[in-house]
Amino acid sequence: MNFTDPGDYRQRIKKSFARQGVVQAINAEISRIEHRLVEIELPFHPKLTQQHGILHAGVIAAALDTACTYAAYTIIEPDASLLTIEFKVNLMSPGRGERFLFRGEITKPGSNIIVADGRAYALSDGPAKLIASMTGTIMVMKGREGFEE
Amino acid sequence: MNFTDPGDYRQRIKKSFARQGVVQAINAEISRIEHRLVEIELPFHPKLTQQHGILHAGVIAAALDTACTYAAYTIIEPDASLLTIEFKVNLMSPGRGERFLFRGEITKPGSNIIVADGRAYALSDGPAKLIASMTGTIMVMKGREGFEE
Amino acid sequence: MNFTDPGDYRQRIKKSFARQGVVQAINAEISRIEHRLVEIELPFHPKLTQQHGILHAGVIAAALDTACTYAAYTIIEPDASLLTIEFKVNLMSPGRGERFLFRGEITKPGSNIIVADGRAYALSDGPAKLIASMTGTIMVMKGREGFEE
Amino acid sequence: MNFTDPGDYRQRIKKSFARQGVVQAINAEISRIEHRLVEIELPFHPKLTQQHGILHAGVIAAALDTACTYAAYTIIEPDASLLTIEFKVNLMSPGRGERFLFRGEITKPGSNIIVADGRAYALSDGPAKLIASMTGTIMVMKGREGFEE
Numbered sequence: 001m002n003f004t005d006p007g008d009y010r011q012r013i014k015k016s017f018a019r020q021g022v023v024q025a026i027n028a029e030i031s032r033i034e035h036r037l038v039e040i041e042l043p044f045h046p047k048l049t050q051q052h053g054i055l056h057a058g059v060i061a062a063a064l065d066t067a068c069t070y071a072a073y074t075i076i077e078p079d080a081s082l083l084t085i086e087f088k089v090n091l092m093s094p095g096r097g098e099r100f101l102f103r104g105e106i107t108k109p110g111s112n113i114i115v116a117d118g119r120a121y122a123l124s125d126g127p128a129k130l131i132a133s134m135t136g137t138i139m140v141m142k143g144r145e146g147f148e149e
Numbered sequence: 150m151n152f153t154d155p156g157d158y159r160q161r162i163k164k165s166f167a168r169q170g171v172v173q174a175i176n177a178e179i180s181r182i183e184h185r186l187v188e189i190e191l192p193f194h195p196k197l198t199q200q201h202g203i204l205h206a207g208v209i210a211a212a213l214d215t216a217c218t219y220a221a222y223t224i225i226e227p228d229a230s231l232l233t234i235e236f237k238v239n240l241m242s243p244g245r246g247e248r249f250l251f252r253g254e255i256t257k258p259g260s261n262i263i264v265a266d267g268r269a270y271a272l273s274d275g276p277a278k279l280i281a282s283m284t285g286t287i288m289v290m291k292g293r294e295g296f297e298e
Numbered sequence: 299m300n301f302t303d304p305g306d307y308r309q310r311i312k313k314s315f316a317r318q319g320v321v322q323a324i325n326a327e328i329s330r331i332e333h334r335l336v337e338i339e340l341p342f343h344p345k346l347t348q349q350h351g352i353l354h355a356g357v358i359a360a361a362l363d364t365a366c367t368y369a370a371y372t373i374i375e376p377d378a379s380l381l382t383i384e385f386k387v388n389l390m391s392p393g394r395g396e397r398f399l400f401r402g403e404i405t406k407p408g409s410n411i412i413v414a415d416g417r418a419y420a421l422s423d424g425p426a427k428l429i430a431s432m433t434g435t436i437m438v439m440k441g442r443e444g445f446e447e
Numbered sequence: 448m449n450f451t452d453p454g455d456y457r458q459r460i461k462k463s464f465a466r467q468g469v470v471q472a473i474n475a476e477i478s479r480i481e482h483r484l485v486e487i488e489l490p491f492h493p494k495l496t497q498q499h500g501i502l503h504a505g506v507i508a509a510a511l512d513t514a515c516t517y518a519a520y521t522i523i524e525p526d527a528s529l530l531t532i533e534f535k536v537n538l539m540s541p542g543r544g545e546r547f548l549f550r551g552e553i554t555k556p557g558s559n560i561i562v563a564d565g566r567a568y569a570l571s572d573g574p575a576k577l578i579a580s581m582t583g584t585i586m587v588m589k590g591r592e593g594f595e596e
Contacts, residue, residue, distance in 0.1 A: 021198040022205040025174075049170040050215075056171040057233055058211020065206045066199075084206055085560060086584055088237040088386045088535060090413050090433060092406040107431060108390040113532060113586070115388050115431070133405060133413070135388060135433055137533055137584060139560070234411060235435055237386060237535045239562050239582060241555040256580060257539040262383060262437070264537050264580070282554060282562070284537060284582055286384055286435060288411070319496040320503040323472075347468040348513075354469040355531055356509020363504045364497075382504055386535040 009074045013038065016073070023066050026059060028102075030070070036106040038070040043099050055095025055131070060102075060120050064089065064134040067104030068116035072138045075109050080142050082114075087136035095131045097122030107135075114138045158223045162187065165222070172215050175208060177251075179219070185255040187219040192248050204244025204280070209251075209269050213238065213283040216253030217265035221287045224258050229291050231263075236285035244280045246271030256284075263287040307372045311336065314371070321364050324357060326400075328368070334404040336368040341397050353393025353429070358400075358418050362387065362432040365402030366414035370436045373407050378440050380412075385434035393429045395420030405433075412436045456521045460485065463520070470513050473506060475549075477517070483553040485517040490546050502542025502578070507549075507567050511536065511581040514551030515563035519585045522556050527589050529561075534583035542578045544569030554582075561585045 010033050017023065017030055023040070026048055032039035040063050042048075050056040065084055072082050101121045108115040118134035159182050166172065166179055172189070175197055181188035189212050191197075199205040214233055221231050250270045257264040267283035308331050315321065315328055321338070324346055330337035338361050340346075348354040363382055370380050399419045406413040416432035457480050464470065464477055470487070473495055479486035487510050489495075497503040512531055519529050548568045555562040565581035 016200040019200045020205070021194075021196045022207055025196045045170075047170040047174045051165040051168045052230075052232075056169070056211055057214045057236070058171055058207050061210035061214075061238070062205055062207020065210075081201075083201075084240055086237065086239040086533065086562075087206070088235065088433060089210070090235040090406075090435065091233055092408075092413055108388075108428060110390075115390055115533075117431075130406060133415075133433065135386060135431065137388065235384065235413075237582060239555075239584065241557075241562055257537075257577060259539075264384075264539055266580075279555060282564075282582065284535060284580065286537065314498040317498045318503070319492075319494045320505055323494045343468075345468045345472045349463040349466045350528075350530075354467070354509055355512045355534070356469055356505050359508035359512075359536070360503055360505020363508075379499075381499075382538055384535065384537040385504070386533065387508070388533040389531055 008078060012078065013070045013073050017070070020066065022062055028063055028066070033074065035074050036071055038067050038074070038104050040067045040102040041099060042102070044097060055100060057089065057091055060091065060095060060132045061087070061089050061134070063102040064104065064118035064120055064132065065136060067102045068118045068134060068136045069138060071104040071106050071116050072114045075106060075114070076140055080140050083139050083141055085137045085139050087134050090133045091131070092133065093129055093131045095122055097124045097129070099123040101128065112140055114140060157227060161227065162219045162222050169215065171211055177212055177215070182223065184223050185220055187216050187223070187253050189216045189251040190248055191251070193246060204249060206238065206240055209240065209244060209281045210236070210238050210283070212251040213253065213267035213269055213281065214285060216251045217267045217283060217285045218287060220253040220255050220265050221263045224255060224263070225289055229289050232288045232290055234286045234288050236283050238281055238283045240281050242278055242280045244271055246273045246278070248272040250277065261289055263289060306376060310376065311368045311371050315368070318364065320360055326361055326364070331372065333372050334369055336365050336372070336402050338365045338400040339397060340400070342395060353398060355387065355389055358389065358393060358430045359385070359387050359432070361400040362402065362416035362418055362430065363434060365400045366416045366432060366434045367436060369402040369404050369414050370412045373404060373412070374438055378438050381437045381439055383435045383437050385432050388431045390431065391427055391429045393420060395422045395427070397421040399426065410438055412438060455525060459525065460517045460520050464517070467513065469509055475510055475513070480521065482521050483518055485514050485521070485551050487514045487549040488546060489549070491544060502547060504536065504538055507538065507542060507579045508534070508536050508581070510549040511551065511565035511567055511579065512583060514549045515565045515581060515583045516585060518551040518553050518563050519561045522553060522561070523587055527587050530586045530588055532584045532586050534581050537580045538578070539580065540576055540578045542569055544571045544576070546570040548575065559587055561587060
């Protein structure tokens with residue numbers, strides 16, 4: 001099995017995604033996996049809202065963090081795992097739409113620290129609307145206790 | 150009805166909380182409301198985890214953002230509403246525990262912009278363990294379209 | 299005087315820049331002004347370092363914040379002014395180089411809140427090296443006391 | 448030489464501080480060093496301002512990052528060094544005052560990653576005024592190339 005085989009990280013990402021309680025619960029789906037880039041899509045549901053009826057910031061953060069982390073999976077060795085150290089989210093427009101797209105991309109690869117940027121879009125009729133951005137810092141771990149894949 | 154009556158913001162917070170789809174879905178409860186401080190508690194559930202079986206960063210962000218926003222509710226006028234502009238979360242320790250406590254406190258009040266800080270703790274036997282922190286920037290809105298309470 | 303005249307914001311930016319004590323002190327220069335984008339360049343100097351001899355994070359933050367704020371100047375009305383509410387900086391590679399380039403771009407325009415993203419590069423022989431990124435939240439103010447231009 | 452000797456990290460911090468080009472240039476001084484806490488003071492100077500005549504965000508970031516990093520020096524082994532990965536600054540009130548105080552404190556110690564929080568205050572007649580806060584993520588390095596102390 002060759003790490004440079006795109007099928008490799010695709011399978012590891014899908015296997016890991018299937019174990020994500022939260023993203024399963026919100027019906028998120030991985031819609032695109034490329035080298036250094038992952039996209040997640042999510043249909044609107046009233047359970048995903050905050051008090052104003054728009055997509056909850058926590059859902060946006062969860063989906064962006066997931067997209068960023070899986071984008072990082074495409075650049076690490078198969079036996080390494082990842083842990084998000086911190087992230088910042090800017091909420092730019094109210095999260096209204098029929099579907100939402102969350103894109104995570106690697107800004108800075110690294111053997112210890114990876115920096116990824118994410119963008120969240122609301123999809124309806126018409127052009128996609130940017131609703132939020134994330135910058136996240138992700139630590140690469142090799143065989144640490146409790147975090148094995 | 151007097152804004153300085155502590156019962157006032159308590160009731161508005163509880164009413165708003167009851168309309169929060171996400172925090173209802175994760176069984177979060179408001180456990181403390183004081184002037185400039187709100188605490189939320191959450192029992193552990195496997196649905197709230199990420200791929201390593203620990204509390205998902207998105208859940209932590211959702212709960213901390215909620216605690217910070219409601220802390221801000223205790224210092225605004227009854228007819229104003231709030232919108233989180235951005236937040237940063239540092240994930241410090243794996244979110245393992247039987248219950249979790251999320252405290253939001255006002256660091257800087259303001260008529261337009263409020264800055265709040267949050268801390269998340271895992272509760273089990275023994276002392277509470279700090280698992281995450283948040284700094285959030287919240288905008289005060291007066292009668293804006295689409296955000297009425 | 300027409301706000302859409304590119305010469306307008308260029309002159310206001312240069313006039314404001316000339317009053318910036320800090321960026322003058324570090325010999326920064328504005329090298330590019332476009333609609334929604336401003337670049338600042340800075341030659342290396344030992345006074346700009348931290349204890350490891352690389353560009354100090356504070357210098358990077360100052361230059362990125364300045365580039366982002368001036369990018370915002372290109373989209374506001376001439377009598378408005380700007381105040382950075384908060385920013386986050388990721389330091390990705392040591393700031394070593396002969397010159398440094400700081401680019402600020404508008405990610406989300408707004409009448410009250412503008413979100414800008416910045417990137418810092420080290421320039422030497424060879425390709426530019428990404429050394430840092432910033433996301434900043436900027437408030438638009440109209441005739442506020444103490445902040446008039 | 449014993450690491451637990453408070454004199455140890457005090458001397459290493461002062462020695463490192465003396466090599467900081469930027470903080471020397473702005474006349475900052477270390478005014479307090481305790482276990483997990485460092486304070487830096489800075490007199491106002493027109494060279495430290497932005498276009499509105501108040502303390503430049505980059506100066507605030509530099510001083511807070513320095514205070515946070517030196518707070519981290521008090522908890523690491525003598526042969527380790529530190530590198531700030533990222534920080535977020537909230538600017539809460541205009542930086543006006545005769546002097547400024549920057550306090551950095553350790554929020555989460557760690558062998559690889561340290562999280563620190565900083566607060567900046569303006570000092571004049573009357574009570575200190577909170578002007579800014581920082582949360583920073585600092586990496587502990589052991590004998591890495593290019594970062595030796």
